[in-house]
Amino acid sequence: MDALVSPILLFGGCVLGAIGVAMSLPRKGLNPQVIGALIAALAGGVLLIGLGVKAGPSNLPNINFYLFSLIALGASLRVITHPRPVYAALYFILTILSSAGLYVLLGAEFMAFALVIVYAGAILITYLFVIMLATESPTADQVEALSPFDRYAREPVLASFVGFLLVAALSVMMARGVSVLPETSNYAAAQNLNDLPKKVETALRDAKLMDKDESIARDADGAYQLDLFPYAGGPGTVTIAYGEGRTRVLSTDHPDWPKDLRLTNVEGVAFALLRDHPGSIEVAGVVLLMAMLGAVVLARKKVELDEQAKLAAERRSLADEFAPQNSPLMGPSVPGSPTVREAPTRSLGEPSRPAASGGAA
Amino acid sequence: MIDAVLTIAQSQTPGPMAQATLFHYLIVSALMFGIGLIGFLTRRNLIIMFLCTELMFQAAGIALIAFSRFHLNHTGETFVIFVLTIAAAEAALALALVVLLFRRRETLDAGVWSQLRG
Numbered sequence: 001m002d003a004l005v006s007p008i009l010l011f012g013g014c015v016l017g018a019i020g021v022a023m024s025l026p027r028k029g030l031n032p033q034v035i036g037a038l039i040a041a042l043a044g045g046v047l048l049i050g051l052g053v054k055a056g057p058s059n060l061p062n063i064n065f066y067l068f069s070l071i072a073l074g075a076s077l078r079v080i081t082h083p084r085p086v087y088a089a090l091y092f093i094l095t096i097l098s099s100a101g102l103y104v105l106l107g108a109e110f111m112a113f114a115l116v117i118v119y120a121g122a123i124l125i126t127y128l129f130v131i132m133l134a135t136e137s138p139t140a141d142q143v144e145a146l147s148p149f150d151r152y153a154r155e156p157v158l159a160s161f162v163g164f165l166l167v168a169a170l171s172v173m174m175a176r177g178v179s180v181l182p183e184t185s186n187y188a189a190a191q192n193l194n195d196l197p198k199k200v201e202t203a204l205r206d207a208k209l210m211d212k213d214e215s216i217a218r219d220a221d222g223a224y225q226l227d228l229f230p231y232a233g234g235p236g237t238v239t240i241a242y243g244e245g246r247t248r249v250l251s252t253d254h255p256d257w258p259k260d261l262r263l264t265n266v267e268g269v270a271f272a273l274l275r276d277h278p279g280s281i282e283v284a285g286v287v288l289l290m291a292m293l294g295a296v297v298l299a300r301k302k303v304e305l306d307e308q309a310k311l312a313a314e315r316r317s318l319a320d321e322f323a324p325q326n327s328p329l330m331g332p333s334v335p336g337s338p339t340v341r342e343a344p345t346r347s348l349g350e351p352s353r354p355a356a357s358g359g360a361a
Numbered sequence: 362m363i364d365a366v367l368t369i370a371q372s373q374t375p376g377p378m379a380q381a382t383l384f385h386y387l388i389v390s391a392l393m394f395g396i397g398l399i400g401f402l403t404r405r406n407l408i409i410m411f412l413c414t415e416l417m418f419q420a421a422g423i424a425l426i427a428f429s430r431f432h433l434n435h436t437g438e439t440f441v442i443f444v445l446t447i448a449a450a451e452a453a454l455a456l457a458l459v460v461l462l463f464r465r466r467e468t469l470d471a472g473v474w475s476q477l478r479g
Binding site for chain 1: 382384385386387388389391392393394395396397398399400402403404405406408409411412413415416419422423426427429430434435436438439441442443445446447448449450451452453454456457458459460461463468469470471472
């Protein structure tokens with residue numbers, strides 16, 4: 001713990017953060033939101049600088065980390081303090097984008113893309129739609145369009161205390177046995193490169209280590225003879241077939257060996273997802289399907305009339321429309337005269353009205 | 362060859378000043394989780410409350426990706442895919458519920474539902 005950050009700074013930062021967040025939450029009467037946000041930002045700065053001091057200059061995270069994490073934390077603070085739900089959702093998108101930046105810094109570019117597409121593209125749009133659907137429209141004489149439950153937070157002081165108690169506990173717990181991110185020199189996932197012979201072939205051709213008519217040799221079973229990371233250690237080997245059944249062995253120690261030949265993040269995730277955890281995608285698909293069904297069942301309006309009854313109702317209302325006493329302007333009614341056009345809209349619209357309010361029962 | 366297997370975190374940043382400790386990412390994650398929790402406890406708008414749960418999911422995602430990088434495998438990233446899936450499922454269901462609740466009482470105030478009857 002002491003090696004990472006001095007406890008005084010950590011707990012001081014937590015207390016400061018709690019005060020700042022509590023002050024910046026919307027409340028009745030006095031509203032020191034800006035001061036609270038400044039104090040919270042100061043707390044975040046104290047925490048990060050405290051970490052940086054202990055980490056020493058050689059382990060200092062790069063400037064992008066500070067940039068992205070400050071944007072992410074500031075935007076998430078704004079999510080919980082902004083009184084207007086639409087703005088809160090937009091600030092949440094900002095949080096998502098900057099955490100995608102943090103993902104890229106951690107070398108997880110596939111997840112960063114997935115995050116932006118799924119979260120910012122799909123989930124947040126759903127949120128925005130629902131916010132716009134389910135908001136009371138302000139009346140004309142209302143100056144303050146916000147409803148009171150948006151303007152006043154509930155128990156801001158207590159909640160901030162609890163939240164930052166959790167943060168302090170979490171960070172003390174996580175500080176045990178944590179050190180610098182390891183070198184990626186013995187990347188376990190790089191083993192999967194052996195299963196991508198075409199990629200290796202292309203890279204070797206680009207590096208002029210293989211000719212066009214050469215290829216990686218296969219043994220009698222058809223398996224590629226490729227062992228880039230031998231279990232015993234030492235340089236790996238590739239067996240290359242050329243001509244009529246002749247082979248030569250290429251070592252990874254070769255001076256021209258392509259240094260950038262490695263598993264990309266997307267390929268690594270694909271191996272982890274589809275080979276190490278087979279079937280998980282199907283489980284996720286079932287979960288999504290169930291959620292979709294559940295959402296449809298929950299949110300649909302109850303249809304009270306079946307087709308037959310609906311048709312009957314339509315016919316009845318049409319008949320009413322053409323009755324002479326209902327259309328005084330028409331004079332003596334002739335079946336099939338112009339009012340036919342409005343009749344269906346009226347008859348279809350009416351039965352759904354009671355369902356809208358009673359559908360939730 | 363083996364040295365060439367580097368992640369973007371190291372290869373794209375100049376000089377030796379590139380290595381963050383895992384704890385940097387974990388503390389950002391913890392702070393974001395705390396902010397999400399505070400928001401969930403204090404805000405009274407149903408939609409914002411669900412937005413705050415998404416914030417907590419997001420914090421968990423950062424921690425998982427950092428652990429994935431720390432342990433040099435892709436298991437954490439696989440897990441984040443599931444977090445994303447569950448978040449999407451949760452958003453669909455929760456928002457359907459919110460629409461339903463809004464239709465009943467014509468308000469998004471969570472306090473209105475403090476007394477639920479069976």
